[in-house]
Amino acid sequence: MGQSDRDTGPSRRRVLIGLGAGVAGAFAQEAAADAPMVNDAPHGDAQTAAQSVPFHGPHQAGITTPRPAAGIMVAFDLAITGPEDLDRMLRLLTERALFLTQGGPVPERDPRLPPADSGLLGPVVAPDNQTITVALGDALFERFDWLRPLKPAHLQRMVQFPNDALVAAQCHGDMTIQFCANLQDTNIHALRDIMKNLSEFLVIRWMQQGDVPPVPPAPDGSTPSARNFFGFRDGSANPDSNDAALMDRIVWVGAEEPAWARGGSYQAVRLIRNFVERWDRTPLGEQERDFGRRKMSGAPLDGGPHATERDVPDYDRDPEGKITPLDAHIRLANPRRPETEKNLILRRAFNYSNGVTKNGQLDQGLLFICYQADLDAGFIAVQNRLNGEKMEEYLKPFGGGYFFALPGVAGPGDYLGSGLIAAARSL
Ligand SMILES: C=CC1=C(C)c2cc3[nH]c(cc4nc(cc5[nH]c(cc1n2)c(C)c5CCC(=O)O)C(CCC(=O)O)=C4C)c(C)c3C=C
Numbered sequence: 001m002g003q004s005d006r007d008t009g010p011s012r013r014r015v016l017i018g019l020g021a022g023v024a025g026a027f028a029q030e031a032a033a034d035a036p037m038v039n040d041a042p043h044g045d046a047q048t049a050a051q052s053v054p055f056h057g058p059h060q061a062g063i064t065t066p067r068p069a070a071g072i073m074v075a076f077d078l079a080i081t082g083p084e085d086l087d088r089m090l091r092l093l094t095e096r097a098l099f100l101t102q103g104g105p106v107p108e109r110d111p112r113l114p115p116a117d118s119g120l121l122g123p124v125v126a127p128d129n130q131t132i133t134v135a136l137g138d139a140l141f142e143r144f145d146w147l148r149p150l151k152p153a154h155l156q157r158m159v160q161f162p163n164d165a166l167v168a169a170q171c172h173g174d175m176t177i178q179f180c181a182n183l184q185d186t187n188i189h190a191l192r193d194i195m196k197n198l199s200e201f202l203v204i205r206w207m208q209q210g211d212v213p214p215v216p217p218a219p220d221g222s223t224p225s226a227r228n229f230f231g232f233r234d235g236s237a238n239p240d241s242n243d244a245a246l247m248d249r250i251v252w253v254g255a256e257e258p259a260w261a262r263g264g265s266y267q268a269v270r271l272i273r274n275f276v277e278r279w280d281r282t283p284l285g286e287q288e289r290d291f292g293r294r295k296m297s298g299a300p301l302d303g304g305p306h307a308t309e310r311d312v313p314d315y316d317r318d319p320e321g322k323i324t325p326l327d328a329h330i331r332l333a334n335p336r337r338p339e340t341e342k343n344l345i346l347r348r349a350f351n352y353s354n355g356v357t358k359n360g361q362l363d364q365g366l367l368f369i370c371y372q373a374d375l376d377a378g379f380i381a382v383q384n385r386l387n388g389e390k391m392e393e394y395l396k397p398f399g400g401g402y403f404f405a406l407p408g409v410a411g412p413g414d415y416l417g418s419g420l421i422a423a424a425r426s427l
């Protein structure tokens with residue numbers, strides 16, 4: 001939807017109809033015309049449509065930038081043979097991502113040609129908080145002799161954890177693009193634009209859409225975390241993404257990686273089905289013990305009646321797990337010991353709802369995405385601690401993979417992966 005489409009409201013109709021009859025008739029008509037009509041578009045918001053996230057910088061947007069309401073993770077296989085193809089693909093992708101994230105008018109073309117744009121957002125593409133985050137997979141590095149020596153130190157193929165039932169067609173890939181925006185249509189528009197403009201290079205392998213329900217601010221002005229499909233607040237204990245020094249330590253890779261990779265981050269993606277029917281039949285107390293938090297407030301179990309999700313659990317005072325079970329999700333995920341500080345990860349998940357399974361059950365779950373500076377010490381270590389958790393009874397991971405999110409695009413002359421291409425050419 002373009003800017004002009006979003007601002008069109010019922011007032012135009014009121015003016016037109018009000019011109020016709022006598023005063024009373026006109027008044028009645030005006031009131032009726034003011035009432036919303038069945039196919040009026042839901043009201044867009046010009047302010048949120050105009051929100052844009054800077055594209056240039058040392059890191060890609062869409063990792064530590066605030067997560068908007070809609071996301072799509074798309075994994076591609078790439079039709080490339082040599083560094084020249086990869087170079088052309090990445091330059092073109094950068095060009096499209098810059099336009100799509102910053103917005104602007106769609107070029108007009110000779111009507112005998114296909115239009116330049118799908119038209120989904122109208123004649124002017126609004127940025128709508130769009131971010132486009134590009135990551136490369138282990139499969140791509142392993143396929144080519146000219147890329148293998150440049151593979152980031154921790155990048156590897158995702159292997160099955162004990163509770164997984166991985167579906168081959170929904171795992172791995174050469175590249176992912178994470179699309180995030182205020183509206184899902186904005187993401188779909190961006191995906192279609194990229195598919196059209198890079199059709200010679202891209203084949204979609206799998207994709208998953210997801211959403212985060214918008215949450216009104218709390219009375220004290222703070223923003224509570226959104227709820228996942230188990231009804232629990234999700235994100236409470238995420239590390240502070242505004243703390244640049246912390247992000248340098250836990251999210252962005254540094255000197256231990258090949259020079260081209262610095263400023264990038266490891267992306268772990270997991271498609272995790274939630275057995276929501278079974279969950280909804282589980283007693284509240286058991287649900288709360290499984291997570292280690294109160295369902296309504298999100299507070300840790302050892303907090304008092306006024307505790308909030310921002311309170312920090314004190315496991316030292318509960319060594320036997322009498323209040324927060326030792327196998328509660330949050331206690332396993334982050335035991336809060338000095339030696340587990342190195343396992344911190346930045347989570348950026350979305351809820352997904354894919355309709356109904358062949359067995360007639362709701363197909364809902366979590367599009368789990370996290371970023372870290374070290375994949376082994378991050379996602380893999382945390383998942384290994386979670387293996388066997390009580391929550392597994394309600395979870396079935398079936399897809400995803402490990403990828404490396406490229407460093408940012410420094411400025412107008414630069415492009416995504418330029419350092420990797422330069423390194424490949426100098427091998
Ligand atoms: C391997 C990493 C993790 C996976 C996979 C994962 C799946 C998963 N999580 C929830 C719901 C919640 N997770 C919460 C906290 C939490 N989860 C992880 C890691 C993984 N979760 C971490 C590191 C943490 C933080 C722990 C801490 O620091 O205390 C919470 C509590 C609220 C919060 O902190 O976000 C919920 C709720 C689901 C439903 C799920 C799979 C579907």
Ligand SMILES: [Fe+2]
Nearest residue numbers: 234329330333
């Ligand atoms: Fe979790």
